[in-house]
Amino acid sequence: MKKNYLLLKRYGVALLSCAFLSSALFAAEETAPGVKEASEEEFTPAKEVVEVKFVQMDRPYHLDVDSLQGFFKDAKAVTVPLQKQDKAFPNGGGSVSSAEVKAIHDGLTIYFKISWSDSTKNARAIAVQEFRDAVALMFPLGAVEITPAEHFSPRMGDREKPINLWHWKADWEADLLVKGELEDVEVQYPNMHDDFNFNPYSAYYHRELITSIEVLSGGRAANNLLSQPGRGRVVEDLNAEGFGTLTTQAHQDVNGCSKYEDGVWTVIMYRSLITVDPHDVQLVPGGTTYFNMAVWNGGEQDRNGQKNISTQWHPATLERVAWQ
Amino acid sequence: MTLVHNWHLGRRMEYPYFESRPKRQFAAIFNTNRCIACQTCTMACKSAWSYNKGQEHMWWNNVETKPYGGYPQSWDIKTLKLIDNGENTWYTDEKDEKTSPYGVYEGDTIFEAASKKNINQWAVGYIPEDKEWRSPNIGEDVAKSNKADEYSSLPEHSRWFFYIQRLCNHCTYPGCLAACPRKAIYKRKEDGIVLIDQKRCRGYRKCVEQCPYKKPMYRGLTRVSEKCIACYPRVEGKDPITKGRPMETRCMAACVGQIRLQGFLDDNPKNPVTWLIRHDKLALPLYPQFGTEPNIYYIPPRWAPRPYLRQMFGPGVDEAIDKFMVPSRERLAVMSLFRMAQAIIFEYKIEEGPKVFETTIHGKKFEMFNDTVIGYGEDGQEIVRTTIEEPVYIRDPKHYNSI
Numbered sequence A: 001m002k003k004n005y006l007l008l009k010r011y012g013v014a015l016l017s018c019a020f021l022s023s024a025l026f027a028a029e030e031t032a033p034g035v036k037e038a039s040e041e042e043f044t045p046a047k048e049v050v051e052v053k054f055v056q057m058d059r060p061y062h063l064d065v066d067s068l069q070g071f072f073k074d075a076k077a078v079t080v081p082l083q084k085q086d087k088a089f090p091n092g093g094g095s096v097s098s099a100e101v102k103a104i105h106d107g108l109t110i111y112f113k114i115s116w117s118d119s120t121k122n123a124r125a126i127a128v129q130e131f132r133d134a135v136a137l138m139f140p141l142g143a144v145e146i147t148p149a150e151h152f153s154p155r156m157g158d159r160e161k162p163i164n165l166w167h168w169k170a171d172w173e174a175d176l177l178v179k180g181e182l183e184d185v186e187v188q189y190p191n192m193h194d195d196f197n198f199n200p201y202s203a204y205y206h207r208e209l210i211t212s213i214e215v216l217s218g219g220r221a222a223n224n225l226l227s228q229p230g231r232g233r234v235v236e237d238l239n240a241e242g243f244g245t246l247t248t249q250a251h252q253d254v255n256g257c258s259k260y261e262d263g264v265w266t267v268i269m270y271r272s273l274i275t276v277d278p279h280d281v282q283l284v285p286g287g288t289t290y291f292n293m294a295v296w297n298g299g300e301q302d303r304n305g306q307k308n309i310s311t312q313w314h315p316a317t318l319e320r321v322a323w324q
Numbered sequence B: 001m002t003l004v005h006n007w008h009l010g011r012r013m014e015y016p017y018f019e020s021r022p023k024r025q026f027a028a029i030f031n032t033n034r035c036i037a038c039q040t041c042t043m044a045c046k047s048a049w050s051y052n053k054g055q056e057h058m059w060w061n062n063v064e065t066k067p068y069g070g071y072p073q074s075w076d077i078k079t080l081k082l083i084d085n086g087e088n089t090w091y092t093d094e095k096d097e098k099t100s101p102y103g104v105y106e107g108d109t110i111f112e113a114a115s116k117k118n119i120n121q122w123a124v125g126y127i128p129e130d131k132e133w134r135s136p137n138i139g140e141d142v143a144k145s146n147k148a149d150e151y152s153s154l155p156e157h158s159r160w161f162f163y164i165q166r167l168c169n170h171c172t173y174p175g176c177l178a179a180c181p182r183k184a185i186y187k188r189k190e191d192g193i194v195l196i197d198q199k200r201c202r203g204y205r206k207c208v209e210q211c212p213y214k215k216p217m218y219r220g221l222t223r224v225s226e227k228c229i230a231c232y233p234r235v236e237g238k239d240p241i242t243k244g245r246p247m248e249t250r251c252m253a254a255c256v257g258q259i260r261l262q263g264f265l266d267d268n269p270k271n272p273v274t275w276l277i278r279h280d281k282l283a284l285p286l287y288p289q290f291g292t293e294p295n296i297y298y299i300p301p302r303w304a305p306r307p308y309l310r311q312m313f314g315p316g317v318d319e320a321i322d323k324f325m326v327p328s329r330e331r332l333a334v335m336s337l338f339r340m341a342q343a344i345i346f347e348y349k350i351e352e353g354p355k356v357f358e359t360t361i362h363g364k365k366f367e368m369f370n371d372t373v374i375g376y377g378e379d380g381q382e383i384v385r386t387t388i389e390e391p392v393y394i395r396d397p398k399h400y401n402s403i
């Protein structure tokens, strides 16, 4: 050890230039530090096609899993294998090995139904050690044919190869159900001592303090969608152009619903086939799109790159509309 | 990983980004010998930045008692264990004033431990659970050893404790910044202050996990993380009190024990902060072995056992304590600037005065001169003038009873 440092000191310049040389070589090979190169198979789409069945439906008043479930009965289920994310730092995941996907559309709206087993329901992210269960679908943005030659990364897209991402979060579902549409800290810590009374009906209500919540809530003041009460949805609409670039869209178009029963999550995400937002994927009956997906298991502390991913694009063909 | 130079460790080390030092680095010096743990700093910060909902557990500035205290509980022991490879020693035979003033650290940093352990993230770390952020003063004033026959006599007490004042270190190689997969954390080029972008943060808590000092904190209300912002509006001179001059932060300015001096580490040898850290080496980094090059520096407590202090502040401890106990003329003068002004002092000048006192401390001769120290602001204007001997005012007998 000691010798090494002496060497480093004496021959520092030579060593340093070696280091530069090797980092230059790395730079030519690698996309970014902490990111491994994707293998060729990853650029080839999966064989099995998700047929997005056209279903003529009377849209139920409540768009919940129970009332939507029945419409999927004739849709073919495709099992998507999932694995640990092992290409970009931080690596992680591996606790969920597959998810089942079914999809339908009614000429106006597309519905993806995804189910996977997860023995723990994690629908809150208020305590520092708590992480949410979540699932995401991603689509290449624009008219893209996924072929090996196209080299379109199924991971998070790439520079100049943007993707549109729909991210369902278990805690957003819980947020929707409470007054003010954001589960507050009292939900997690009912007896938390605080010096200020936030109850507007108490004798000590302090208007200035209450309103200063916005000012001194960095996330809210900065308009971070994660921090906002009253989002009115459980799915976040995002874009990305590679690892670390995930960005919330200014215009949110996706919604969904979910059910957790017997250790299985069933999540339905839906969106209009066509939107006016240029950052959204557009889905045309009779056409083909590609999607990929990831599942986060909050109980295993999954978040960001620590997730269960599919390493290939999956084709999805939208059946033509045939009104009867 | 790239190789960057960390002068605390006296060597190059692995870090995910290239070396990019700010124009001047936000830094502070805490004299642990003087702290009375009144927590005025803690409350100054709390009442400015973290009194709001969802921040109940947050103390961006806190004062804890060593060896048992910790906020979050046992943060330092847990992180030390994570980097322990059995030979976390220092090689101190060869030093270089500029590049390795304390010698060379031979163990692993949080970054090197992560790459050795192949855990596929940038640094080792852990997320303290909510219960660990509670009772921030657990272990307060609990002394090491309570044996009846252990009494205290210098140079090292056998029954001891001391206070350590902590906030974000605005590290040169921040663990939090390295950890963030979204680059939501950035280090400002103009002053080296490290901030979490509240819009880009998605609450992944990788920074909470990989900051070895455990200073980013998750806020359940907003689902994103927050940390000490180095009172950047004050440091930028936005507070009207100093009329546009850079101003010391809330926690520094409020210090009752006058233990704190905040400013910038720069290339000016007559900058009091730079002089005490780089030239005099009186103030030392906290757990330099973590490898982040932290920028809050400490004058170590002179009564605590040296092995414990060496683990905490590195191998510069013995020299720093010797210097503190028998201060040189210049050192005494510069130390007199602590808490003399709210505006940040960028340069000092000493005007020599007469000798007023002479004694022997631990066998070493000590002479005191009543010099005058002048502190200048960024604009070169004088902002403070003080003398070594504090002026004494004698109260008129007719006011003896009044306050």
Ligand code: SF4
Pocket: B167, B168, B169, B170, B171, B173, B174, B175, B176, B177, B194, B210, B211, B212, B213, B214, B215, B216, B227, B292
């Ligand atoms: S002390 Fe922690 S939060 Fe502050 S800059 Fe260093 S690593 Fe980041």
Ligand code: SF4
Pocket: B044, B045, B046, B048, B049, B060, B061, B167, B168, B227, B228, B229, B230, B231, B249, B250, B251, B252
């Ligand atoms: S510098 Fe400011 S924000 Fe940071 S701990 Fe001190 S008072 Fe708090």
